[in-house]
Amino acid sequence: MHIPKLVMFDLDGTLARSKQPLTDEMADCLTELLTKTRIAVISGGALPQFLSQIVEQLPKDANLSNLYLLPTSGAALYEYIDAAWKKIYEERLSDKEATDIEAVLRAAGKETGHINFSEPSYGERIEHRGAQVTLSALGQQAPVDEKEAWDPDRSKRDALHAHVSSHLPTYTVKIGGKTSIDVTKQNIDKAYGIHKLCERIGVPEADTLYVGDELRSGGNDEAAYKTGAQTHPVTSPEDTIQLIHELVS
Numbered sequence: 001m002h003i004p005k006l007v008m009f010d011l012d013g014t015l016a017r018s019k020q021p022l023t024d025e026m027a028d029c030l031t032e033l034l035t036k037t038r039i040a041v042i043s044g045g046a047l048p049q050f051l052s053q054i055v056e057q058l059p060k061d062a063n064l065s066n067l068y069l070l071p072t073s074g075a076a077l078y079e080y081i082d083a084a085w086k087k088i089y090e091e092r093l094s095d096k097e098a099t100d101i102e103a104v105l106r107a108a109g110k111e112t113g114h115i116n117f118s119e120p121s122y123g124e125r126i127e128h129r130g131a132q133v134t135l136s137a138l139g140q141q142a143p144v145d146e147k148e149a150w151d152p153d154r155s156k157r158d159a160l161h162a163h164v165s166s167h168l169p170t171y172t173v174k175i176g177g178k179t180s181i182d183v184t185k186q187n188i189d190k191a192y193g194i195h196k197l198c199e200r201i202g203v204p205e206a207d208t209l210y211v212g213d214e215l216r217s218g219g220n221d222e223a224a225y226k227t228g229a230q231t232h233p234v235t236s237p238e239d240t241i242q243l244i245h246e247l248v249s
């Protein structure tokens with residue numbers, strides 16, 4: 001199989017289970033792929049989440065200079081330069097913008113009836129991530145099984161998304177993970193991150209492969225279809241491992 005000049009991966013559901021570290025097998029696969037081409041990871045999480053889920057699971061001698069991290073759905077880009085993760089850009093929200101967004105997220109939880117903020121949660125329900133404000137219905141540290149059981153048919157997230165979108169028409173509002181809604185500046189999405197990274201490192205989008213578990217209408221990888229990148233849907237991290245084996249063989 002021809003190896004693209006850049007392989008971009010979604011994180012949760014594609015490289016790892018929701019908020020879980022890479023498995024040893026996945027870490028080995030990515031380490032091998034990093035010796036052959038450039039890899040980017042793009043996801044709604046913030047940088048610390050990327051470091052603990054991905055970077056800290058890779059061996060010390062992994063070729064990190066070939067790894068690009070795009071947290072907050074592509075609103076920021078980090079590169080590994082001189083043994084440190086350097087921010088290349090970040091489309092930050094102002095404090096006022098973030099506060100206004102939080103108020104709308106809280107109102108959406110109440111008015112849809114899907115989130116009662118006075119009930120206990122697993123960590124904070126609202127997180128300010130610099131370029132993004134994220135609402136997590138059960139809290140940031142909720143167990144995966146509970147998150148997967150919360151909204152299996154997406155109806156709660158669809159209702160929250162509709163409410164927030166209608167009240168924040170000048171922002172981009174996305175369903176993030178199994179329980180979350182992400183808000184960023186307008187036109188910031190995974191397509192933006194793909195465009196910015198390809199331009200910066202001089203790789204044609206046509207020679208980029210995007211891999212994600214939600215490459216479908218309404219899914220959080222859908223924006224990849226707005227770019228020139230090739231796309232490869234996967235169903236799980238195990239499926240992604242198969243693809244990487246094909247790429248490196």
Ligand SMILES: [Mg+2]
Nearest residue numbers: 010012013213
């Ligand atoms: Mg995913």
